[in-house]
Amino acid sequence: MPSSVTPSPPFPSAGNGIAASVVVDSPAYDGRRQDTRPSPSPGSEPRSPLLAKLTSLTSIATVAAVGMIVVGVLAVIGGHYDKQVVRDQLAPQKISFPKPATNPALASVAGQQVLTGSQAKLYAQKQIGVDLTKVAGGKTYSQISDEWIAGGMKNAKLGSERTTLFMGATLNGLLLNAWGWSVIGSIATLAGIILILLGAALSLLPLANWQVNLRGRRPGGQS
Numbered sequence: 001m002p003s004s005v006t007p008s009p010p011f012p013s014a015g016n017g018i019a020a021s022v023v024v025d026s027p028a029y030d031g032r033r034q035d036t037r038p039s040p041s042p043g044s045e046p047r048s049p050l051l052a053k054l055t056s057l058t059s060i061a062t063v064a065a066v067g068m069i070v071v072g073v074l075a076v077i078g079g080h081y082d083k084q085v086v087r088d089q090l091a092p093q094k095i096s097f098p099k100p101a102t103n104p105a106l107a108s109v110a111g112q113q114v115l116t117g118s119q120a121k122l123y124a125q126k127q128i129g130v131d132l133t134k135v136a137g138g139k140t141y142s143q144i145s146d147e148w149i150a151g152g153m154k155n156a157k158l159g160s161e162r163t164t165l166f167m168g169a170t171l172n173g174l175l176l177n178a179w180g181w182s183v184i185g186s187i188a189t190l191a192g193i194i195l196i197l198l199g200a201a202l203s204l205l206p207l208a209n210w211q212v213n214l215r216g217r218r219p220g221g222q223s
Contacts, residue, residue, distance in 0.1 A: 061205040068199030075192030082185030086178050087115050095175075097123060103130055114175070117182020124175035132168045141165035 091113075099111035105126045114123050136144050136158075144165055148158040 061202045065199040065202035065205075068195045068202065072192040072195030072197075072199060075188045075195065077192075079185040079187070079189030079192060082188065083117070083182055086117050086120075086182045086185070090115050090120060090178055095123060097127065103127060117179040117185075120175040120182070121179035124172045124179070128168050128172045128175070132165060132172070135164050135168070136161040139165075141169050 093114070095114040097106050097109045097112050097114070101107045101110040103126050106122070109119065109122065112119065114120055139161075141162065144158055144162045148155055148162050151158065153159070
């Protein structure tokens with residue numbers, strides 16, 4: 001039968017002959033889309049926004065940490081090797097501080113063999129450097145050499161002083177060069193230790209990321 005002629009079902013009566021109105025509860029619509037997403041539970045957000053931002057870079061931090069540790073280990077190994085090379089170069093020379101010391105500044109190392117960069121610097125400056133000032137009245141090798149050449153290279157005294165100054169200046173330079181390389185080795189070792197410590201600190205970021213961003217988001221906001 002057509003619906004146009006089918007009588008509509010009667011509204012339920014309230015008991016007094018008056019049809020009761022049907023009230024349907026519906027959310028008020030104000031023209032804006034309603035956000036149906038559940039609000040975050042307490043404890044689901046990171047405790048510290050700054051720490052959360054830092055710990056979100058866990059992959060970059062991990063790569064940087066590994067790189068720093070590797071470079072640091074190599075630097076420490078290189079620094080140790082550098083010092084060992086300096087020792088191996090000085091030991092065959094069998095250079096020792098005079099005993100008794102001819103310079104009061106060398107009393108604490110009198111009789112010791114020069115094996116380290118610091119000893120090489122001390123011997124070059126306080127032993128050879130002082131001894132050279134006593135040759136030719138404190139003149140340098142270049143000054144004595146010029147005088148010897150100007151005199152026709154016949155003055156035996158100038159020739160002897162020239163040879164002494166040349167040998168002393170050469171040994172002085174070699175010892176200072178050994179000291180310089182030992183300083184480079186010390187710097188490399190120190191830099192390696194710092195890099196290892198920084199890498200170890202960065203490697204803690206993944207743990208901090210779990211503590212701040214993951215552990216804090218357990219169901220129910222438990223931490």
